[in-house]
Structures are given as structure tokens and as C-alpha cells.
Amino acid sequence: MGRVSELMDELTVCGHLAAARVRSEMQYRLSFALQIVGTFGFYTIYFLSIFILFGHFETMGGWRVGEIAFLFGLAGLSFGIAHMVAGGFASFSDLIVRGEFDRVLLRPVGAILQVIATGVQLRNLGDVLQGMVVLGVALRLVAIDWTLGRLLYFPVVVLSIALLFVSLFALQATLCFWTTEATEVANAFTYGGRDLARYPIHIFDGWLRRLFLFVIPVGLVVYAPSLYLLDKTDPLDLPTWTRFVAPVAGLAFALLAGAAWRLGVRHYRSTGT
Amino acid sequence: MRLYLEVARLSFRRHLAYRAATIAGLFTNSVFGVLIAAVFTALYRDRAGDVAGFSLPEALTFVWASQSLITFAALWGWWEIATAIKTGDVVADLMKPFSFQGYWLSRDLGRAACHFLLRMLPTFLVGGLFYDLALPRSPLTWLAVAPSLVLAVVVSFGWRFVLNLSAFWLLDHRGISSIAVLVVNFFSGFLVPLAFFPPELRAVTNLLPFRAIVMLPIEILLGQRAVAPALGIQLFWAVALALLAQAVLASAVRKVVIQGG
Numbered sequence: 376m377g378r379v380s381e382l383m384d385e386l387t388v389c390g391h392l393a394a395a396r397v398r399s400e401m402q403y404r405l406s407f408a409l410q411i412v413g414t415f416g417f418y419t420i421y422f423l424s425i426f427i428l429f430g431h432f433e434t435m436g437g438w439r440v441g442e443i444a445f446l447f448g449l450a451g452l453s454f455g456i457a458h459m460v461a462g463g464f465a466s467f468s469d470l471i472v473r474g475e476f477d478r479v480l481l482r483p484v485g486a487i488l489q490v491i492a493t494g495v496q497l498r499n500l501g502d503v504l505q506g507m508v509v510l511g512v513a514l515r516l517v518a519i520d521w522t523l524g525r526l527l528y529f530p531v532v533v534l535s536i537a538l539l540f541v542s543l544f545a546l547q548a549t550l551c552f553w554t555t556e557a558t559e560v561a562n563a564f565t566y567g568g569r570d571l572a573r574y575p576i577h578i579f580d581g582w583l584r585r586l587f588l589f590v591i592p593v594g595l596v597v598y599a600p601s602l603y604l605l606d607k608t609d610p611l612d613l614p615t616w617t618r619f620v621a622p623v624a625g626l627a628f629a630l631l632a633g634a635a636w637r638l639g640v641r642h643y644r645s646t647g648t
Numbered sequence: 649m650r651l652y653l654e655v656a657r658l659s660f661r662r663h664l665a666y667r668a669a670t671i672a673g674l675f676t677n678s679v680f681g682v683l684i685a686a687v688f689t690a691l692y693r694d695r696a697g698d699v700a701g702f703s704l705p706e707a708l709t710f711v712w713a714s715q716s717l718i719t720f721a722a723l724w725g726w727w728e729i730a731t732a733i734k735t736g737d738v739v740a741d742l743m744k745p746f747s748f749q750g751y752w753l754s755r756d757l758g759r760a761a762c763h764f765l766l767r768m769l770p771t772f773l774v775g776g777l778f779y780d781l782a783l784p785r786s787p788l789t790w791l792a793v794a795p796s797l798v799l800a801v802v803v804s805f806g807w808r809f810v811l812n813l814s815a816f817w818l819l820d821h822r823g824i825s826s827i828a829v830l831v832v833n834f835f836s837g838f839l840v841p842l843a844f845f846p847p848e849l850r851a852v853t854n855l856l857p858f859r860a861i862v863m864l865p866i867e868i869l870l871g872q873r874a875v876a877p878a879l880g881i882q883l884f885w886a887v888a889l890a891l892l893a894q895a896v897l898a899s900a901v902r903k904v905v906i907q908g909g
Contacts, residue, residue, distance in 0.1 A: 376830040402820075403818075403819065403820035403822075403823070405818065405823060406818065406821075406822050406823030406824075407822060407823065409822075409823025409827055410822055410823050410826045412826075412827065413823065413825075413826025413827045413829070413830060414826060415831065416830045417825065417828075417830045417833075420830050420833060421839065423834070424834070424839040424840045427840050427845055427846070427849075428691060428840055428844060429845050430844070430846060431695075431699045431700055431844060432691045432692075432694060432695050432699065433694065433695060434694045434695075435691050435694065436690040436693070436694070437689045437694070488704065498826075498883065516766065549736075552669075556668035556669060556672070559669060559672040559673055559675075559676050560672040560675055560676065562676050563675060563676045563679040563680070567676070567679050567680060567683060570680070570683055571683055573812040574686075574687055574690075578686050579683070579686045579692035580682075580691070582687070583682060583683070600657070614831065617671065626790070
């Protein structure tokens with residue numbers, strides 16, 4: 376019982392922190408509105424670009440425009456959720472550089488919860504909305520056979536992708552315990568992973584594909600389940616069961632990221648500023 | 649003039665200092681280059697032949713050239729002036745006996761020269777090493793690319809300068825910044841070459857300055873466009889945006905005076 380009420384206390388504190396964060400985000404009203412429009416538009420132009428390309432090409436690696444749109448929507452929606460939750464990890468280097476992480480460690484609330492709560496980015500609601508719109512368009516272009524299995528698996532896939540990307544952002548943040556200079560390298564995996572998730576993974580060459588299938592399992596949470604949802608054949612001939620391991624892959628990667636984070640916190644020495 | 653050269657030189661040296669960021673940036677640009685190259689390769693594999701005037705090697709050249717341009721032409725924004733406005737430091741710069749616009753242009757050209765060496769060339773070399781690119785055989789074409797790149801930076805600077813000045817009115821630049829990135833990404837031809845655009849949309853891009861930042865230099869490199877008219881369009885936008893910037897600056901300065909600094 377003690378542990379439960381302790382957790383409730385932690386969550387209440389984090390709720391207050393998150394609310395304060397959202398209020399500060401909305402301080403400049405016009406700017407905030409423009410940012411939502413901006414994030415929405417950002418993904419819209421990427422999607423528009425694909426449509427422009429498909430004005431000249433019939434298929435990409437055997438996938439039609441509606442199927443690519445499905446990947447765009449699925450990846451966009453899920454990444455948007457992750458980006459909204461994990462904004463604190465994405466900008467974690469600022470926290471370290473300014474020495475504010477010391478304050479986080481001093482509070483009697485878990486560090487991960489605090490970083491998440493103080494970094495919530497409501498403006499990334501734009502991505503989430505955009506992902507939904509693109510999914511809507513995709514579903515008009517491809518007819519999915521919504522069996523019960525597919526209907527139940529779809530939300531699981533969305534959450535698995537979101538979990539994977541939150542974990543990737545957490546790993547990026549963990550890197551900051553050692554260096555704050557090279558975080559741009561991590562962008563290749565977070566934002567690069569997002570971009571890669573929008574295409575059928577078999578179009579990528581050997582090392583890139585293997586990296587994003589087996590090391591950072593973006594392919595296992597987006598591509599493989601989409602083969603099942605869209606009922607596509609797989610030129611890679613991955614075993615059929617790989618289409619159903621999205622939640623396992625997401626959870627395993629999250630556990631890995633959590634372990635790395637704890638290692639990082641133990642390694643952390645304040646800059647003293 | 650010597651003052652501005654000195655400003656550019658100092659800015660060049662300042663940007664030379666970020667070594668780790670340079671290597672990290674090269675890595676990131678390259679990963680995205682590989683990724684987008686794979687997308688174009690997959691598209692061309694399914695449909696042989698030229699598309700919208702682009703062969704596959706030309707499309708791949710576009711991919712690596714556009715990745716190379718990101719930092720060089722500061723496509724995704726640059727908010728040093730806006731930050732100086734927010735903190736109030738801008739007042740000191742405005743009082744100094746030099747052209748405020750000329751001072752920042754010199755700084756930006758120094759920055760771009762540094763990024764040309766540290767970011768643009770290496771990124772493009774990575775593409776050239778690993779991909780079959782359509783590179784010009786005539787040295788004259790390479791020679792034409794040089795002024796086109798300089799003009800691309802000047803046009804990009806004019807646009808960024810105006811955006812930065814908006815901080816005098818809006819204070820917070822993040823909103824404007826997120827809109828600006830997507831406008832540039834799309835209308836400059838960074839995401840998809842403008843030749844692929846449907847005619848109506850193409851007509852819109854012809855009326856905007858952004859193709860002078862990305863598409864025109866690349867079209868010159870690929871030999872898809874006569875050099876002189878292309879440079880003419882870039883020059884036109886460089887001058888037009890400089891004049892616009894001057895007008896916006898003048899009205900911003902009046903505002904500062906009214907506020908009493």
C-alpha cells in the first residue's frame with residue numbers, strides 16, 4: 376500500500392510539472408499556434424512530396440502509393456505520440472549543459488518521470504493529427520481486410536512504435552551523460568529511423584536494413600506488422616512470426632534503454648555550473 | 649570594406665572550432681543521403697528510363713547535392729539575430745557605425761565559407777564515392793556553380809534576415825521558424841526536384857525566391873538549365889530580398905526608438 380501511495384504522489388507531482396510545462400509552452404499564443412500549424416505542415420509537405428513522386432512512378436519496390444501512405448500515416452502517428460512524450464529526452468543536452476539535471480536528481484521523484492513531465496511538447500500534437508489524416512487518406516486508397524486480428528493488433532502496433540521511439544530518444548539523452556557535443560549523431564537514428572519507417576524496409580541496402588531490423592528494430596515494429604495488416608508478400612522472406620513480435624521488440628528495446636539510462640545516471644558527474 | 653572582410657574572417661574562424669559537431673553533422677547528412685538515395689533507386693528500378701528529365705544518376709546527384717546544401721545555405725534556419733533581439737543585445741549592434749545588414753551578411757558569408765569546406769564538400773564527396781553521380785564533364789559548368797552557390801547563400805540570407813527581424817514584433821521566433829522550415833523545404837525543391845512538380849505548382853514556385861537557394865544551383869550543376877538566365881534569376885532575388893530586408897529593418901529601428909530601446 377505504501378508503494379502505491381508513493382507512486383500516486385510521484386504521478387501527482389509529475390502532473391503538476393507537466394501542466395506547468397504546457398502553460399509555459401502556450402505563453403506566446405501566436406507562436407504556439409504557428410508551431411502546431413508548422414509541425415502539421417512539416418509532415419504534410421513530406422507526404423505531398425511522395426504524391427508528387429508517385430505522379431511519375433507507379434510503384435516503389437512493388438508498393439503502391441496507398442500502401443506507402445499507410446506506412447507514412449502509421450509511422451507519423453506513432454512517432455508523433457513519442458515525440459510529444461519524449462520531448463524532454465530530445466532536448467536533454469540543454470538540461471545537462473545548464474546543470475539543471477542536478478535539480479532533477481535532488482527532487483524525491485524518479486528522474487525519468489521528471490524528464491518526461493518537464494519536457495512534454497504539446498506542439499507535437501501537430502504530428503499526431505497529421506499522422507491520423509494521412510492514415511485516413513491511406514485507408515481510402517487501400518482496402519484493408521479488417522479481420523478481428525488486424526483490428527486488435529493495430530493499436531498494439533501503434534503503441535509499440537511509440538515505445539520504440541521514446542526509447543530511442545531516451546538513448547539519445549543517455550549519450551549526454553558522456554558527451555553533449557555529438558548528439559547530432561543520434562538524430563540519424565531517431566529522425567533517420569522515423570524517415571526510414573515510412574518506406575518498405577526491403578528497398579534499403581544490406582547494412583542499413585539489418586541495422587534497422589535487428590539492432591534498432593524499426594523494421595520489426597513498422598514494416599513487418601504492416602505486411603500482415605496490408606496482406607503483402609515479403610521480398611525479404613522474413614519468418615511469418617516476425618509480423619507479430621512488434622510489442623516484444625518495443626518492450627525489449629525499452630528495457631535496454633532503461634538499463635543504459637541507469638548506467639548513465641550512475642556515471643553522471645555534475646559540471647558544477 | 650576591410651571591416652566587413654574582417655567580420656567574415658572572424659566568423660569563418662569561429663565556425664571552424666566546432667570539430668565534433670562537424671563530424672557528427674557529416675555522419676547525419678550521409679545517413680539521410682543514403683536513405684533518400686535508396687528511395688529514388690527503388691522508384692527508378694520499378695520504372696526504367698528518364699523521369700521528368702532526370703535519369704537515376706541525375707536524381708542521385710540531386711539527393712547528395714541537396715543534402716550538402718542544408719548547412720551551407722542554412723536551409724533549416726538560423727536565429728542569431730532573433731536571439732540578440734530577444735535579449736536586447738541588438739541595440740548595441742544597431743548603434744555601431746556600420747551597416748547592420750552588411751555586418752550580418754559578412755558574418756553569414758564567413759559562416760558559409762567555413763561550412764562549404766567542412767560540411768558541403770565532404771558530404772558531396774561521400775555521395776560521389778559511393779554512388780554513380782551525373783557530374784559535369786566541362787570545367788566551365790563547375791565554374792558556373794561557384795557564383796550560383798554564393799548567390800544561393802545571399803538569397804537565403806536575405807530571407808533569414810527578414811524572418812529574424814520579425815522577432816522585433818513577435819519576440820518568440822519558434823512559431824515563425826517552424827513555418828519557415830517547411831516553406832523552404834518544399835518550395836526550394838529540397839524534398840523533390842521542382843521538375844517533378846505538376847505544372848500549376850511549378851508556376852507557383854517560379855514566382856517565389858526559394859528555388860534560387862536549392863534548385864537553381866543543382867540545375868546548373870546538372871547542365872539542365874542555361875547558366876546566364878539562372879544566375880540572373882538568383883541575382884534578382886538576392887537584390888529584391890536585400891531591399892525588402894532594408895525596408896523591414898528601417899521600420900524595426902523606428903519601433904526600437906519608440907520603445908526607447
